[in-house]
Amino acid sequence: xxxxxxxxxxxxxxxxxxxxxxxxxxxxxxxxxxxxxxxxxxxxxxxxxxxxxxxxxxxxxxxxxxxxxxxxxxxxxxxxxxxxxxxxxxxxxxxxxxxxxxxxxxxxxxxxxxxxxxxxxxxxxxxxxxxxxxxxxxxxxxxxxxxxxxxxxxxxxxxxxxxxx
Amino acid sequence: xxxxxxxxxxxxxxxxxxxxxxxxxxxxxxxxxxxxxxxxxxxxxxxxxxxxxxxxxxxxxxxxxxxxxxxxxxxxxxxxxxxxxxxxxxxxxxxxxxxxxxxxxxxxxxxxxxxxxxxxxxxxxxxxxxxxxxxxxxxxxxxxxxxxxxxxxxxxxxxxxxxxxxxxxxxxxxxxxxxxxxxxxxxxxxxxxxxxxxxxxxxxxxxxxxxxxxxxxxxxxxxxxxxxxxxxxxxxxxxxxxxxxxxxxxxxxxxxxxxxxxxxxxxxxxx
Numbered sequence: 222x223x224x225x226x227x228x229x230x231x232x233x234x235x236x237x238x239x240x241x242x243x244x245x246x247x248x249x250x251x252x253x254x255x256x257x258x259x260x261x262x263x264x265x266x267x268x269x270x271x272x273x274x275x276x277x278x279x280x281x282x283x284x285x286x287x288x289x290x291x292x293x294x295x296x297x298x299x300x301x302x303x304x305x306x307x308x309x310x311x312x313x314x315x316x317x318x319x320x321x322x323x324x325x326x327x328x329x330x331x332x333x334x335x336x337x338x339x340x341x342x343x344x345x346x347x348x349x350x351x352x353x354x355x356x357x358x359x360x361x362x363x364x365x366x367x368x369x370x371x372x373x374x375x376x377x378x379x380x381x382x383x384x385x386x
Numbered sequence: 387x388x389x390x391x392x393x394x395x396x397x398x399x400x401x402x403x404x405x406x407x408x409x410x411x412x413x414x415x416x417x418x419x420x421x422x423x424x425x426x427x428x429x430x431x432x433x434x435x436x437x438x439x440x441x442x443x444x445x446x447x448x449x450x451x452x453x454x455x456x457x458x459x460x461x462x463x464x465x466x467x468x469x470x471x472x473x474x475x476x477x478x479x480x481x482x483x484x485x486x487x488x489x490x491x492x493x494x495x496x497x498x499x500x501x502x503x504x505x506x507x508x509x510x511x512x513x514x515x516x517x518x519x520x521x522x523x524x525x526x527x528x529x530x531x532x533x534x535x536x537x538x539x540x541x542x543x544x545x546x547x548x549x550x551x552x553x554x555x556x557x558x559x560x561x562x563x564x565x566x567x568x569x570x571x572x573x574x575x576x577x578x579x580x581x582x583x584x585x586x587x588x589x590x591x592x593x594x595x596x597x598x599x600x601x602x603x604x605x606x607x608x609x610x611x612x613x614x615x616x617x618x619x620x621x622x623x624x625x626x627x628x629x630x631x632x633x634x635x636x637x638x639x640x641x642x643x644x645x646x647x648x649x650x651x652x653x654x655x656x657x
Contacts, residue, residue: 245570250533251577257533258540258581 259296270294277307283323286312389420389497392504392625393522395546397538399509401530402560405596406618407506408436410526412605413622415470419501422461422471424492426518427508428483431475438465438603439472448476448483450492457495466608471500481513486520493521502625511545519546525555526587531562531573540582556587558621563592564635588621590614591635 260266265273274294281287288310297306315323394407407423415421424447425433434440445460450473457473464470473492476483489505496503507518519525525546529539539557546552559575566572573581575589593614599606606615607622613633620630 247567247570247573247577251573251581254533254536254573254581257537261537261540262544 256296263296265296270296281309283315283327284320285309285314288312387498387501389500389503390524391493391497391522392502392524392526393507393519393552394504394526394528395507395515395518395542396509396528396535397511397542398529398535401528401535402590402596403509403528404432404436404506405600406526406528406558406560406590406621407433407504408605409607409615409618410622410625411470411502411504412437412464412467413607413619414502414625415464415467416607417622417626418469419626420469420499421502421504422473422496422500423504423506424473424489424496425475425506426484426489426514427506428475428514429477429480430508431477433506434462434472434474435603436600436605437470437472439474440603443472443474446474446476447492448479451484451488457492481508481517484517486517489517490521511541515542515545519549519552523551523553525552526558527555527584528558528560529578529582530560531567531575531578536573536578536581543582543584555584557582557584558588558590559586560590561592562589562635568636586632587624588617589632589635590617590621591633 274292277294278287278289278292281292282289291310293306293308295306297304394403394410396403404425404427411421411423423433423437425431426447427433428448431446434443439462442462444462445455447460449455450457450460460473461471462474464472473496493503493505503521505518505522508514527539527542527546529535543555546555557579559578562575563572567574575586579586591613593606593612595606595609595612596614599609599612605618606612607618609615613635617633620633623630
């Protein structure tokens with residue numbers, strides 16, 4: 222019986238050493254759960270994350286030249302909060318001319334879009350009076366989102382112009 | 387008298403909502419509180435079985451709602467404890483037979499005569515859940531230390547937090563297996579509490595006694611030797627505001643375990 226006990230202890234020691242090397246199934250479960258809950262809590266599906274990643278690439282490409290495939294966008298636990306971590310491998314900073322050109326193109330596109338949406342609004346107003354209220358609400362919310370972008374763009378325009386002068 | 391309405395919910399099925407309901411209800415009644423349990427799992431009723439009351443049900447909650455009987459007529463008294471009543475679910479109808487408003491009204495009426503109204507919620511997050519939660523101001527979220535149960539509990543907690551009527555919710559961790567936790571094969575109580583960041587109201591160990599007590603239709607809190615029974619009793623005491631420490635589940639239980647511990651202690655000394 223003493224021998225058996227001794228044998229068990231030795232076996233137990235080696236088993237312990239084995240489990241120390243590998244991640245325990247409990248830790249695997251805990252880590253998988255944490256990741257999946259982060260996604261659940263934000264309502265961001267993998268498709269939406271990919272779309273967000275692509276839009277980030279599009280937005281940032283105006284200012285820097287980067288490795289588009291290597292841009293990583295992940296949700297991570299940062300203490301109590303969930304953080305959106307963005308890692309961008311920059312190849313080189315774009316020069317002023319390039320940035321200016323990209324921004325001008327962007328402004329042109331935006332102006333064209335606005336024109337199109339104005340025309341669409343006029344059409345819908347003609348179609349029905351009841352829906353007018355809804356349209357106004359939607360327009361307001363869209364503007365709210367776009368405003369900060371516009372401001373930053375204007376600022377950038379001014380600074381780049383100043384520098385060229 | 388204005389009783390407390392507590393909904394017992396989980397999201398995932400099979401984690402022990404109904405068992406929890408039957409045991410907490412029985413434990414509270416044993417402490418002299420007037421308790422009524424409402425089974426809202428229309429079409430899949432089981433609370434009557436766990437309490438051994440399946441042969442006594444004449445009217446169900448649907449009969450009350452459709453005015454075939456008075457609310458008091460539909461309350462089935464427990465065999466042993468006159469403080470305990472059950473309002474059974476209908477077995478032949480679906481979740482749409484009772485609305486949120488109707489359930490709220492029933493809870494409000496029962497609050498006048500009872501200290502506690504325990505609402506047994508069906509699994510899922512659809513209408514059955516919405517109905518069960520409608521009349522409650524407190525919630526107990528039952529989960530087990532398994533990934534799927536914890537994930538579903540997280541979803542439920544999110545939904546409960548969005549409800550203004552729910553003033554507080556607490557977590558009950560069921561079917562805990564200390565041996566598996568020790569060998570790092572099951573998430574620990576701390577892991578689950580950290581992940582869900584919710585306040586704990588009970589830790590119930592896995593206990594084969596639950597199966598036999600269900601077979602007999604007698605809640606395990608009536609068996610004072612059972613560890614799970616003690617744990618459920620402690621939950622009931624915490625509900626009424628007592629400060630009860632959580633059971634130490636690491637201690638070996640049962641004669642065999644004790645003898646083993648004794649001998650392993652001897653062996654250790656010999657060396």
